[in-house]
Amino acid sequence: MKKYFTRFFAVIAAAVMLFSGCAREAEKPVAELEQYNYQNEPAAGMLAVENGVLKNEKGQEVVLKGVNLGNWMLMETWMSFITNYSDEWGYYDTLEVLNNRFGEEKTQELIKIYEDNFITDSDIAQIEKLGFNCVRVPFWYRNFMTEEGNWLTDDPNENPGFQRLDWLIEQCRVHNIYVILDMHGAPGGQSMNHSTGKAGRNTLYTDNADMETAKRLWAGIAERYRDEDIVAAYDLLNEPQNNSGYEGENAWQAESDEAVEKTNAAYDALYNAVRSVDKNHIISFEGIWSADVLPNPQENGYINMMYQMHLYDTKKSKIRSRVKEMTKMREKWGVALLVGEYNNGGEEAYANGIYKENAISTTKWTYKTFNAGEQWGIFNKDTERIDINTAPYDDIKAFLENELSTDSFTFNAAETAAIS
Numbered sequence: 234m235k236k237y238f239t240r241f242f243a244v245i246a247a248a249v250m251l252f253s254g255c256a257r258e259a260e261k262p263v264a265e266l267e268q269y270n271y272q273n274e275p276a277a278g279m280l281a282v283e284n285g286v287l288k289n290e291k292g293q294e295v296v297l298k299g300v301n302l303g304n305w306m307l308m309e310t311w312m313s314f315i316t317n318y319s320d321e322w323g324y325y326d327t328l329e330v331l332n333n334r335f336g337e338e339k340t341q342e343l344i345k346i347y348e349d350n351f352i353t354d355s356d357i358a359q360i361e362k363l364g365f366n367c368v369r370v371p372f373w374y375r376n377f378m379t380e381e382g383n384w385l386t387d388d389p390n391e392n393p394g395f396q397r398l399d400w401l402i403e404q405c406r407v408h409n410i411y412v413i414l415d416m417h418g419a420p421g422g423q424s425m426n427h428s429t430g431k432a433g434r435n436t437l438y439t440d441n442a443d444m445e446t447a448k449r450l451w452a453g454i455a456e457r458y459r460d461e462d463i464v465a466a467y468d469l470l471n472e473p474q475n476n477s478g479y480e481g482e483n484a485w486q487a488e489s490d491e492a493v494e495k496t497n498a499a500y501d502a503l504y505n506a507v508r509s510v511d512k513n514h515i516i517s518f519e520g521i522w523s524a525d526v527l528p529n530p531q532e533n534g535y536i537n538m539m540y541q542m543h544l545y546d547t548k549k550s551k552i553r554s555r556v557k558e559m560t561k562m563r564e565k566w567g568v569a570l571l572v573g574e575y576n577n578g579g580e581e582a583y584a585n586g587i588y589k590e591n592a593i594s595t596t597k598w599t600y601k602t603f604n605a606g607e608q609w610g611i612f613n614k615d616t617e618r619i620d621i622n623t624a625p626y627d628d629i630k631a632f633l634e635n636e637l638s639t640d641s642f643t644f645n646a647a648e649t650a651a652i653s
Contacts, residue, residue: 265646271364273409279462280411282515282537285563285570287594290462296592297411297465299367300360300611301574303599305352306372306397307417309428312605314632316618320478324373324418325431327621335626341393343629348397350637351601354404359639360600361408363611364653367465368410369573369596370401373418373430374450382420382446384453395457402463411465413517413596414454415573420446423470423499425479435476435483438495447499448506459511466515466539468573469503470496475521493526500528504535517541517571524558530566539569539594547578556587574598576609581651597652601642611649612642 278290287295303309308327310318315327331340360368376394378384386392398414405412416423418430421443425435437443451469458464474492476484485492500518507516517539520527530538540562546552559570572595577584588595602610604618616636619629 265644266359266362269362269364269649271362273361273366276406276409276411276463279513280465280515281513282539282567282569285567286592287465287515287539287569294592295366295411297367297413297571297594297596298365299369299411299413299594299596300363300365301369301371301415301596301599302352302401303371304602305348306370306376306394307428307430308347311427312599312602312609314603314616314619314636316620317622318604318618320427321432323427323429323431325375328375330621334622339626343626343633345393346630346633347637350633352401353638356600356639357401357404357408357410361410363649366410367413367594367596368401368405368600369413369415369468370398371415371417371471372398373416374420374446375418375430377450377453378420378446382442382449389453389457398454398458402458402461406463410463412463413466413468413571413573414458414464415468415471416447416451417471419443419470420450423473423496424475425481425484426472426475428472428475433479433481435474435481435485437470438499439483444499444502448502451503452506452510455507455511455514459514464514466517466571467507467511468517468519468541469500469507470519471573472519472521472543473499487521488523488526496526497528501533513537515539515569517573519543519573524562527562530568538566539571540566541571541573543574543598544572544584545574545576546584547580549580549583552577552580552584552587556591556593559593560591570594571596578608581608581648585652601639607643607645608648610642611645612639613645614642 280287280289280295289295304312308324310322377392389395402412419437421436421440422429422431422434423437425433437447473496474485474487504516515537518527519541524542527540542555542559544555546555562568563570570593572588572593575595576598599610601612603614603616607613
């Protein structure tokens, strides 16, 4: 099942629950969390791929067991506190409303408060205690650049996107947690999906200016982090051609010849942009929604590759089939494997067992959510959604200052146990 449909039904279910006033039975997150006190082994240098296996600089095999920091640097309104959670509404639209109402300076203040409070040093410590040794961090171009493709600051050290990633990397280093840098929203969009930050565009493949901006952005990221050994991989494009449910000039079907050709050409351009400044880090390509769409790395001269799929399948037979697709890639091409996002519904424990059995690295979607149905996050919170078109600035600010702490979210003990 595609994420588009799965998330749609999860959102509807959560909305019905809220409308009916049926609150979930209160849990005791502190007591339930006490059993989790895992400590990661010390990270031993930059990871590399050897014959399909991730290895550290000591030559030891590493299997990443991680979680996504979704909804942090790129808010997805379906799992946020905002009323506008249709599939036509992205983070771009939220920022437009806030800018028009309050001005750019106050909007940036709200963004900073949100990002400061949604993920904190306590969260990174908690992620280690839960047994995760990796985080995948979704971001988009607007963390670093203007809509026109200019850097937000002349000095990279003052760029808010780099400042945020710098902080995360340092926190993860303390807890021996690897970081996967995930371009969730590329300039112009790499799909029609709202998860890119703006729905209905998908012009990365047809607009040379968008592609040149994306290349400059990835080169800038790679240059800054090329010596960071806690960075596990660069995930160049999240879910390219995730166009299901959308119409328009660029709404190609994900596995069509045209979509595959355009996606792999984009991967090639971005791969070369990264390799122009960073020869060492692993690079990840995602197959949406099949492994068959990915290029032969040997024919293209790609090295140190980790191929990835997102598995939102909820039937055992489909999970097995997808895993078989992935392991064939490893056998044929020597690439490492990553399930970069997954939510397998009632078969979560089964799926996790299959991933472990095949030594496939994983990053669960996702760490924490608002209003999205309790299985979507390790921590979840149902709250009255805010209409940002009418809510006063001070009310929005107060919410961001007081309601984002993970201590106020419900710990999903059953979901955590299923993937442990």
